[in-house]
Amino acid sequence: MRVLLVEDEAELRNPLEARLRREGYTVDAADNGRDGLFLGREYGIDVGIVDIGLPQLSGIEVIRQLRQAGKHFPILILTARGNWQDKVEGLEAGADDYLVKPFHVEELLARLNALLRRAAGWSQPLIECGPIELDTRSQTVCLQQQPIDLTAYEYKVLEYMMLHAGQVVSKSELTEHIYDQDWDRDSNVIEVFVRRLRKKLDPEARYKPIETLRGRGYRFVLKRAESSSAE
Incomplete structure (x- = not known):
């Protein structure tokens, strides 16, 4: 399965990308919203992980433009702790789930797994x-x-x-x-x-x-x- 990872913090993006690859995912990673939008439009993405606070183009705008381009793959947004406005805005823009930083990678993997299954019409692992x-x-x-x-x-x-x-x-x-x-x-x-x-x-x-x-x-x-x- 192909994952789009858009996260500007290298100390989070790099180990997360490495872990996703170890779990068997193919990963397209970007450190800014503009590159993330390009990858999401150009490649056959199965699920996305998009941080809200991105340089060049916000995570909200990335999601909004992907949906406008007809990209329907599920998207998990990453938000700062306690910022409920970001969660609401992200979900309204077209995201399917959210995770609050800091988080355990095991929880992120479980959420990705669930999003992929549900997008394909399956309810169980x-x-x-x-x-x-x-x-x-x-x-x-x-x-x-x-x-x-x-x-x-x-x-x-x-x-x-x-x-x-x-x-x-x-x-x-x-x-x-x-x-x-x-x-x-x-x-x-x-x-x-x-x-x-x-x-x-x-x-x-x-x-x-x-x-x-x-x-x-x-x-x-x-x-x-x-x-x-x-x-």
């Missing part, structure tokens, strides 16, 4: 589609309750497709959401990941969880469990 279960908290996958060993990028591809189960996902969309902007993006690598996932998730070709749509991309076709879907 455990994503269930047929016999396949993916836990977004522990980043583990099971087939018929037996653990499946996936590489980091195999997991990223599967997580994105399961969160968007039933939807067509193009190769370019997958590369946009799992790779950093400065990486060489080869769509053939996506084919390799999908081929590996099919072998690991469906070794006997019983379920056929990932459908290929020629010229369009892939679709995760196993039905969502009712208990995991949002009301």
